[in-house]
Amino acid sequence: MTNHLVAVGKYGTPLESVHNIVQMSKGDTMFKKGLRVCIKPNIVFWTRTVEFPKYGVITTSSIIRDMVHLLSEHGVDDISIVEGSVTLNPKDTSRQATHAYESLGYNTLAKKYGVKTVNVFDRPFESVDLGDGVVLNFNTDILNCDLVVDLPVMKTHSQTGVSLGIKNLKGTIDQKSRKACHSADPEKDLHFWVARLADKMPSIFTLIDGIYTSEYGPNVDGRMHRSNLLAASTDIFSADKVGAALLGHDPSEVPHLVHYARNHNRPINMSDVEIVGEPVEALARQHKAYFPYTEDQSLPLAWKKKGYRGISYRKYDLSMCTYCSGVTGAIMAAIGAAWQGEPWDDVEVLSGKMMQPDPVKKHTILLGKCMSQAHKDNPDIQNIHPIKGCPPKKNQIVKAFHEAGIMIDANIIENTESLPGFLMKYYEGKPEFEPEHFKIE
Numbered sequence: 001m002t003n004h005l006v007a008v009g010k011y012g013t014p015l016e017s018v019h020n021i022v023q024m025s026k027g028d029t030m031f032k033k034g035l036r037v038c039i040k041p042n043i044v045f046w047t048r049t050v051e052f053p054k055y056g057v058i059t060t061s062s063i064i065r066d067m068v069h070l071l072s073e074h075g076v077d078d079i080s081i082v083e084g085s086v087t088l089n090p091k092d093t094s095r096q097a098t099h100a101y102e103s104l105g106y107n108t109l110a111k112k113y114g115v116k117t118v119n120v121f122d123r124p125f126e127s128v129d130l131g132d133g134v135v136l137n138f139n140t141d142i143l144n145c146d147l148v149v150d151l152p153v154m155k156t157h158s159q160t161g162v163s164l165g166i167k168n169l170k171g172t173i174d175q176k177s178r179k180a181c182h183s184a185d186p187e188k189d190l191h192f193w194v195a196r197l198a199d200k201m202p203s204i205f206t207l208i209d210g211i212y213t214s215e216y217g218p219n220v221d222g223r224m225h226r227s228n229l230l231a232a233s234t235d236i237f238s239a240d241k242v243g244a245a246l247l248g249h250d251p252s253e254v255p256h257l258v259h260y261a262r263n264h265n266r267p268i269n270m271s272d273v274e275i276v277g278e279p280v281e282a283l284a285r286q287h288k289a290y291f292p293y294t295e296d297q298s299l300p301l302a303w304k305k306k307g308y309r310g311i312s313y314r315k316y317d318l319s320m321c322t323y324c325s326g327v328t329g330a331i332m333a334a335i336g337a338a339w340q341g342e343p344w345d346d347v348e349v350l351s352g353k354m355m356q357p358d359p360v361k362k363h364t365i366l367l368g369k370c371m372s373q374a375h376k377d378n379p380d381i382q383n384i385h386p387i388k389g390c391p392p393k394k395n396q397i398v399k400a401f402h403e404a405g406i407m408i409d410a411n412i413i414e415n416t417e418s419l420p421g422f423l424m425k426y427y428e429g430k431p432e433f434e435p436e437h438f439k440i441e
Contacts, residue, residue, distance in 0.1 A: 125138060184352075
């Protein structure tokens with residue numbers, strides 16, 4: 001059996017730390033003059049509205065800067081940073097990407113090293129058959145480069161358990177493909193699709209950025225830690241197995257990694273991995289992935305403890321895609337602000353593509369286009385309150401909840417993009433969270 005090398009270490013000194021971890025993993029053997037290299041960071045979310053906490057959410061600019069410097073030292077002068085980050089307005093991706101790249105310092109890399117920045121939504125896509133009925137549209141730049149340098153954040157994920165090297169490649173497919181990944185087919189679910197994202201890629205070198213790690217990820221409302229961890233490998237699957245272990249998750253408990261192992265006839269355990277550098281056992285720290293819900297999955301546990309009654313807000317499933325999840329935080333914040341201690345009139349909120357209404361509920365709110373279409377004529381619904389649109393329309397969110405008797409504040413919904421800014425207060429005065437990691441001078 002071939003052993004795949006994974007280097008594990010601590011981040012300390014700029015340039016030196018990345019240089020050491022790449023060298024230990026033998027990643028530098030992949031860096032050759034004349035190659036076209038695409039760097040894939042993780043910019044899971046961006047807004048121009050407010051400054052928001054990027055710790056454990058977005059790949060640090062420090063790691064990207066150090067990686068570009070290292071590639072340049074090896075004579076690589078054709079480097080592109082390729083990403084397709086989420087925006088609440090799908091028509092605003094270009095301006096958001098421009099703002100993100102400027103804010104994160106990528107334009108400095110363009111001036112110093114000639115690095116190009118690519119927003120995948122401004123570029124063509126190519127249809128790729130990944131087998132077993134899986135066809136996705138990938139960004140043409142990354143498909144046709146010579147080497148992908150995959151720089152994910154070391155984080156958990158509320159749907160996939162962890163989000164590491166393989167999951168990070170979801171940012172290279174178009175919107176239609178992303179929605180397809182959130183299938184209602186129980187056999188071909190999100191895990192099934194994600195497991196195949198790396199299969200037709202060029203050669204990949206993976207360096208997992210764990211300067212900051214997050215639990216309850218992947219977004220800004222998670223719990224962030226300063227961990228100073230790095231893991232790197234020329235084998236993306238081995239990197240992800242080790243990354244999962246560092247987050248306190250056995251790879252066998254991560255469904256898309258189990259799918260990958262089966263698809264490629266690889267062991268899901270570490271028996272084909274050789275770890276060099278720091279021992280995983282000494283650095284691993286449990287990072288929870290899933291927000292706790294009641295036993296019947298009908299209510300966030302925090303709401304039950306606060307005594308919320310008359311509402312069922314079921315735990316999201318794998319079929320809920322990014323655009324519904326993007327407004328869910330604001331909706332839940334608005335519901336919390338609307339609670340006055342008196343039970344609501346037996347309201348349920350359904351999301352994704354799979355949930356079925358409870359015929360005893362008096363009011364059923366259908367979040368998003370998929371739910372609204374699936375149940376528009378369902379006879380089991382007593383009073384239907386659809387929230388149409390993809391993403392769900394803000395005015396319809398307010399209208400639906402008001403009609404159901406939950407008087408949420410319209411300002412919270414209208415200012416969804418401002419909410420992450422309030423989380424910055426948590427990090428104020430904590431020296432371990434350094435905004436300089438997201439700047440390049």
